[in-house]
Amino acid sequence: MAQLGVNIDHVATIRQARQTVEPDPVWAAAEAELGGADCITVHLRVDRRHISDRDVRLLRETVRGKLNMEMSLDEEIVAIALQIGPDQATLVPENRREITTEGGLDVRAAAKRTGKVARKLADAGVTVSAFVDPAAAQIRAARDAGCQAVELHTGRYANACLAATRRHNPGEQAASALAELREALAAGVDAGLTVHAGHGLTYQNVAPVAAMDGFGEFNIGHGIIARAVFVGLRDAVGEMKQLISSKAQAGTIRGG
Numbered sequence: 001m002a003q004l005g006v007n008i009d010h011v012a013t014i015r016q017a018r019q020t021v022e023p024d025p026v027w028a029a030a031e032a033e034l035g036g037a038d039c040i041t042v043h044l045r046v047d048r049r050h051i052s053d054r055d056v057r058l059l060r061e062t063v064r065g066k067l068n069m070e071m072s073l074d075e076e077i078v079a080i081a082l083q084i085g086p087d088q089a090t091l092v093p094e095n096r097r098e099i100t101t102e103g104g105l106d107v108r109a110a111a112k113r114t115g116k117v118a119r120k121l122a123d124a125g126v127t128v129s130a131f132v133d134p135a136a137a138q139i140r141a142a143r144d145a146g147c148q149a150v151e152l153h154t155g156r157y158a159n160a161c162l163a164a165t166r167r168h169n170p171g172e173q174a175a176s177a178l179a180e181l182r183e184a185l186a187a188g189v190d191a192g193l194t195v196h197a198g199h200g201l202t203y204q205n206v207a208p209v210a211a212m213d214g215f216g217e218f219n220i221g222h223g224i225i226a227r228a229v230f231v232g233l234r235d236a237v238g239e240m241k242q243l244i245s246s247k248a249q250a251g252t253i254r255g256g
């Protein structure tokens with residue numbers, strides 16, 4: 001069964017809104033793990049808009065399961081990752097103006113730099129994953145750059161689901177995005193990579209993706225933290241874990 005990585009950046013976003021000390025993402029990680037998270041994911045951005053160096057340092061000491069650090073190819077961030085030594089690094093593109101990571105990393109265009117960073121991280125014992133669009137060429141480029149894993153960007157699928165809910169379209173786009181993910185999953189497995197998925201996954205849309213055999217990990221942030229506002233983080237994580245494990249379930253929790 002695929003593991004659940006919980007992205008806790010949003011907890012830090014709330015803290016930073018007041019530039020204070022709470023809520024603490026380190027506490028959030030412990031709550032998420034108590035709820036069943038297999039992995040804690042944080043994105044240390046160059047602009048430090050949410051997660052800070054202090055957070056990553058403390059999380060390295062306190063997280064009991066896997067620590068996954070999302071990171072750009074920026075030199076300073078790579079140096080910090082090498083110092084901290086997360087279990088896994090997920091290479092992502094970063095753009096100052098974006099609200100969240102917008103597209104996958106263009107590994108084909110940045111093959112040399114990606115290869116260099118991947119080698120350094122792998123030499124330090126870090127499993128290297130690249131966040132890519134669900135396209136075979138990007139997946140092969142990630143393998144050629146020395147990545148052991150890819151995380152498929154599920155944003156197109158998630159957006160199509162949202163549009164279908166709002167009746168902008170009857171769901172054909174979601175079906176075609178799912179087919180694209182299925183093909184990309186097969187391409188990743190064929191390339192000998194571990195295949196993860198994430199971005200925009202929610203309690204409403206995760207089931208068809210979780211029902212695909214072969215994903216190693218789902219990284220989910222916004223949906224879980226949004227639900228945690230009402231039910232608490234431990235329960236929110238437990239509910240998502242349950243949905244993923246029951247796979248074929250319809251995917252809708254009342255009130256979600």
Ligand code: PXP
Pocket residue numbers: 007009043070090092100101131151197198199200201219220221222223
């Ligand atoms: N995976 C990656 C690589 C991401 O950049 C993000 C967003 O930070 C996520 C997963 C989680 O996305 P969401 O918050 O939409 O669940």
